[in-house]
Amino acid sequence: MIIVMNAPTTDQVNRVIEKLTQVGLDAHYLHSCGKTIVTAIGDSTACNEKQYERMPGVDRVLPIVTPYKLVSREFRSDNSLVQVEGVCFGGTSIPVIAGPCAVESYEQLKESALAVKKAGAKLLRGGAYKPRTSPYSFQGLEQEGLDILRAVSKEVGLPIVSEVTDPRAVEVMAEQIHMLQIGARNMQNFVLLKEVAKTNRPVLLKRGPAASIEEWLMAAEYIMAGGNDKIVLCERGIRTFESFTRNTLDLNAVPVIKQLSHLPIVVDPSHGTGNWSWVGPMAKAALGAGADGLIIEVHPDPEEAVSDGPQSLTPINFRQLMQELTSIAAALNRKMS
């Protein structure tokens, strides 16, 4: 860390250096043009950098080491490959996760699953436990939804991705579901992150709507530090002043994450835009940005969907989009299958 001091006394400088030395940091001191700079390099986790801001004479503290370790490119320079029942994220292929927002019935899920598989999707999504803004909205079919997911998964032959919201349910969910999704609103639910870290299941970690890229990587660090390195990040839109779209899908995060981290990143254009007619363009944009996968809401009858119908594609829309994505992937020397 770097500590900038404003016209400090010798005592003030000494006090800072002493404090740094106590925690085992190597402190250096420079003075020029009325500014004094104390530089301390070492294990940033050994000290609370912010504390130095309160010391007399200190103007600002500038961190120089990234706070995440295990998820960083410095820790691992190659791309991580995350396998979900044989489907691989992080390599040349760009797997698509598709399905309805919520599991509503066996028939609805089966129809969705058959349609998305035929169009080329590699995993089936569907929510059994739904975090909803309103207590009066449909909260999911819960265990019944999980049973339907498992049955359809087996019949259709697609691994399933579903959201876990309750730390008490993680262990049971991990037995039934192939990839555990941490929803955007739970990205900093550290109690939940610590639980999924204990399982062997791959985790789809959605970015919180107000989470900085660094905080998102820190949430992944919780999972990886807890023992589970099978993490796929998912950009799904951030909250900004622009309210015409439901969220602002931040595709900039894709190349930034590829630079900072070895983890794969997928994009959710359905939540990212909130409107089915913009899902196609933004899915294609995600490929251009370098995404390692997509997660797209598809519903056999979006008008009747109990949740997120406006942003769901019909099976026909989805099939057509997959064809377009196949061409673009080829132009990028990647492939959709």
Place this chain on the structure above:
Amino acid sequence: MIIVMNAPTTDQVNRVIEKLTQVGLDAHYLHSCGKTIVTAIGDSTACNEKQYERMPGVDRVLPIVTPYKLVSREFRSDNSLVQVEGVCFGGTSIPVIAGPCAVESYEQLKESALAVKKAGAKLLRGGAYKPRTSPYSFQGLEQEGLDILRAVSKEVGLPIVSEVTDPRAVEVMAEQIHMLQIGARNMQNFVLLKEVAKTNRPVLLKRGPAASIEEWLMAAEYIMAGGNDKIVLCERGIRTFESFTRNTLDLNAVPVIKQLSHLPIVVDPSHGTGNWSWVGPMAKAALGAGADGLIIEVHPDPEEAVSDGPQSLTPINFRQLMQELTSIAAALNRKMS
């Protein structure tokens, strides 16, 4: 809800009206200047308003009924008074909750408690379970922290407020703590909200850093719909582009909440600004805006605090601030005690 249609066919209009009628809504129809408007009034919880956006001919759907019910001024026109061991939020008095960010030791908490009580604080805050951005940061003393809180509370005679982060811990925490705090990052942790709703303890519900006022009220609605109406809202800053302050304390929320809801609202200038030197001005501003209380971080030795030292007041700063607040409260026909 109001459904705006763009040059629809008669069939399209009829289909919309039919769908509204099926869910028991009273639908009306108007046509003028190329726009068609279908108005439907009734219980908005009976239908999924967004679904109508997908219907052919529909341009937009405008909700007209607020989604929260029990927490609204329409439900209850008087201010709710929330009592915590004899301390009342929502009336003429403006109680102050004060204490360190995290419980670090018996001595640290005892010293803090004595100081803040002497200066006029009515409740003691202190975190035993700390949600931290980094897995490598201090995570709180956990049960040991709770034990210290209880001991100090009894000795000093201040009720305690502490954060609960794990739904599995709610029942036990509720036995030990006088007011349960839901932290900003857990505002939409609906699993947790449902658990605190089952207790009899007053809840301090912090606004999420990216939560709209409406979403915040919906989170309170979860608690109230679950059976617990002892809710105090807490504005603690939202996330904006301005990064000079840790958060942007949104004092506008105070008069807005007072208009929309009967619940008391307190303000946290410590997290709202992130810097002790701005805590005083923003605490005074909060009173001007109409806040029903304050929550302020005070630490006997902020330089050595393990968490949030830069935003903590010293006991001396706090005592002086309380004196200033007392004058302002009087000018507003309220009082600090």
Place this chain on the structure above:
Amino acid sequence: MIIVMNAPTTDQVNRVIEKLTQVGLDAHYLHSCGKTIVTAIGDSTACNEKQYERMPGVDRVLPIVTPYKLVSREFRSDNSLVQVEGVCFGGTSIPVIAGPCAVESYEQLKESALAVKKAGAKLLRGGAYKPRTSPYSFQGLEQEGLDILRAVSKEVGLPIVSEVTDPRAVEVMAEQIHMLQIGARNMQNFVLLKEVAKTNRPVLLKRGPAASIEEWLMAAEYIMAGGNDKIVLCERGIRTFESFTRNTLDLNAVPVIKQLSHLPIVVDPSHGTGNWSWVGPMAKAALGAGADGLIIEVHPDPEEAVSDGPQSLTPINFRQLMQELTSIAAALNRKMS
């Protein structure tokens, strides 16, 4: 507009209806479940919708007609084609505007122009008047810069795009420059918009960093209402809480604009990200999103650039990017030339 009233008296309703009727609007009235709704359809420009919010009994006013007219898809259903010296925006081709942030010297611009032309750029960019956050930063070569631009344009055979910042300079600039750029910070400089509206030159209208899509279209409406319909919109990133990237390039705006308006839209990944290493991925993403063009900063020696060096591509980077874009454009049934 729709006026929602909360348990109004008959007098209050009559007063609203009377006021609407006075300005020539057709008012209708509905009552159900304690809510009263007054619907008024007609020319929204005839009245000040917001005024109705102050009337007794009125809860909210909901606009239903978009405030922009001439730039809307409703006004013109086909894509507008904007020609700049034979280069066409809005059709199948995707023209690229490239060059340095600021004109620094004849040699620098000539070298840039030759390089970007060879790689396939269709227009040359370069700032002669630079709006800079600091008064102490380089403010551009001004008239000398314009002279260099004209000379190089003629020699190399590329039309030029340059920013105009002063309403007093618009007429003279319009004689010398082929496409006038309105910078992001001037998007709502209405005095300037009215001046460019009087010229015959195509205008590149950048989105303001805090401008909603609707406000951006309203700025275009100023130009079109002033008599100039040769407008190309340019998404260049909005300001959000995420500060890792210089701005948050909002590619969602591309499909949204294509739906709302007939105007072409180009994307600026250089300002949108602020870092040359993310320019390539976001340029490719822009094509996927449906952009009608790109504007990219290229500098022969970015390390020595006086402005925006960190986000500039070298000529070699640019040439390689153009090749990749060519493949993607083909996959999208478009072309770069």
Place this chain on the structure above:
Amino acid sequence: MIIVMNAPTTDQVNRVIEKLTQVGLDAHYLHSCGKTIVTAIGDSTACNEKQYERMPGVDRVLPIVTPYKLVSREFRSDNSLVQVEGVCFGGTSIPVIAGPCAVESYEQLKESALAVKKAGAKLLRGGAYKPRTSPYSFQGLEQEGLDILRAVSKEVGLPIVSEVTDPRAVEVMAEQIHMLQIGARNMQNFVLLKEVAKTNRPVLLKRGPAASIEEWLMAAEYIMAGGNDKIVLCERGIRTFESFTRNTLDLNAVPVIKQLSHLPIVVDPSHGTGNWSWVGPMAKAALGAGADGLIIEVHPDPEEAVSDGPQSLTPINFRQLMQELTSIAAALNRKMS
């Protein structure tokens, strides 16, 4: 500036140091734990800090010197006092600027002026040139509006504040108006800032809706560097995701500005909230935060106002608010007159 390098070669370090030395900076070099840090102190305006980010081996560049000079507390430790025709901003008194958003007629302005003067306002506001989002909205009475302002100012005895939007009009406006307002949308209209810098008139510089505090101070620096040091800053709300209020009035900016700069700061709760019923609470909050003045919209008949009626106080509301503010100012050891 501090340059953080990631495992650089000796050559890369030498190149950075050489470049710093060339521009006259004093460079130092430290190496520890795989990080290399080059520290350079000197006149930051002498070099383009961002350029160093492109150099091989460089990870990040951290500025340590604030970019504003003349407006900083370091330049002048005492509060600046800005006088407008005998009314002083920056001292113990808290002057209030009040009046209608737009000048509509002699009668409207005269009535407003008499009412606000009687209630204790010290300056009269009123827009003659109105920047409006829509080209179809009322754009102000222009020169006729100025004539009315001057007549009423003389008759009633209140100095006037009015917005200037066109650099061509600055000289003429400065002859007629006592305080020139730079509106929020023009905060980074540097052409306009340079013109007002040439006048002797005090300037009311509104913060742009997406401007950081640092950018706002840089805009003030343009004016002060141009020769005019009579600057009053005005916080009027920033743009955030929260859309319930028109803007998010950022009162945190008040203590932050008082710490960073010697310039006075006033608050505009009318634009900051957009709703008259929240103006009172936020005006009181502004005093608590330490504001040096207020600017409040007052209209004799807000329902009929051609602009911003919903956020205007009636004369009666305003009189009552002034009484409340007087009590609060006294509690803060300040006064409203």
